[in-house]
Amino acid sequence: MPHTTQGQDRLARAFLNGHIDRRRFLELGAKSGGAVAGSGLLASLLAACGGGGGSDTGDAPAADAATPKAGGALKAALTGEPDSLDPAKSQIYTGAQVYDNVFSKLVDLDQDNAVYGVLATKWEQKDPKTWVFTLREGVTFHNGEPFTADDVTYTFERIADPKTASGYAPLYEVIDSITVDSPTQVTFKLKTTFGPFLANLANNGEIVNRKAIEAQGSQRKPVGTGPFEFVEWVQGDHVTLKKNAKYFVKGQPFLDEITFRFALVDQSRIDALRSGELDWVDAVPLQQLPTLSKDPTFT
Numbered sequence: 001m002p003h004t005t006q007g008q009d010r011l012a013r014a015f016l017n018g019h020i021d022r023r024r025f026l027e028l029g030a031k032s033g034g035a036v037a038g039s040g041l042l043a044s045l046l047a048a049c050g051g052g053g054g055s056d057t058g059d060a061p062a063a064d065a066a067t068p069k070a071g072g073a074l075k076a077a078l079t080g081e082p083d084s085l086d087p088a089k090s091q092i093y094t095g096a097q098v099y100d101n102v103f104s105k106l107v108d109l110d111q112d113n114a115v116y117g118v119l120a121t122k123w124e125q126k127d128p129k130t131w132v133f134t135l136r137e138g139v140t141f142h143n144g145e146p147f148t149a150d151d152v153t154y155t156f157e158r159i160a161d162p163k164t165a166s167g168y169a170p171l172y173e174v175i176d177s178i179t180v181d182s183p184t185q186v187t188f189k190l191k192t193t194f195g196p197f198l199a200n201l202a203n204n205g206e207i208v209n210r211k212a213i214e215a216q217g218s219q220r221k222p223v224g225t226g227p228f229e230f231v232e233w234v235q236g237d238h239v240t241l242k243k244n245a246k247y248f249v250k251g252q253p254f255l256d257e258i259t260f261r262f263a264l265v266d267q268s269r270i271d272a273l274r275s276g277e278l279d280w281v282d283a284v285p286l287q288q289l290p291t292l293s294k295d296p297t298f299t
Contacts, residue, residue: 077263077281085222087206088166103206103224128193149186153178171200227253
């Protein structure tokens with residue numbers, strides 16, 4: 001499947017987080033060309049759908065595709081190897097394809113550009129330059145550390161720190177201070193009024209854990225609160241993720257495992273899809289789309 005637009009990515013997130021039901025998801029997905037599974041939330045989306053061709057899906061009829069089914073392993077391919085799995089430092093799309101499944105944000109945007117909560121349960125603009133966020137309780141990072149407001153302040157202060165050299169620092173230059181009001185509440189004070197603030201949090205606001213980041217090799221061993229946990233990164237070959245059994249969205253994910261292979265050659269990805277060696281790829285050559293769209297082997 002070809003990669004999706006930003007709107008399709010938001011559609012995937014909205015469905016994953018329960019803001020639209022399955023029928024609405026399928027309706028909107030069809031209108032967008034049926035390619036919604038190609039977003040950065042690929043693994044999470046397919047987990048919510050019950051898998052799109054993993055080891056347990058077989059050749060089920062289309063009517064059954066919308067029924068969640070626990071278990072299975074997804075074999076996916078990316079057009080290149082990630083540069084890093086640290087969301088503050090990664091600068092290329094293939095990194096986000098993987099780490100978007102490992103980390104969670106405070107808020108995100110649905111297909112209509114409406115903000116919905118992920119790690120934040122509610123937020124309030126107290127005045128034009130003050131935002132207060134109430135956080136989910138009972139959420140843990142993959143290393144067992146509890147998620148608290150301290151992780152929020154650490155995340156954005158780290159992005160702003162010149163030593164981090166984050167390409168996303170300009171998104172948050174407007175932040176004047178971040179205050180921990182309680183373990184479940186944090187306040188952002190802005191330097192000036194700033195309309196895109198929530199949108200920027202949704203764009204690149206993956207919350208990280210200090211203990212995990214300060215551990216040696218954190219760029220290659222990400223630890224988040226997302227639906228999948230990091231297992232291994234084999235240089236030049238693949239990254240493997242596994243189901244987070246303690247994910248805060250009840251009943252998700254459905255998939256047990258995802259393997260992202262690095263497949264730079266276009267034809268090798270197509271051949272692997274046709275043979276069943278792969279279930280999904282992030283891009284196909286545009287010149288092959290007319291032919292592939294008529295081939296019943298592919299979805």
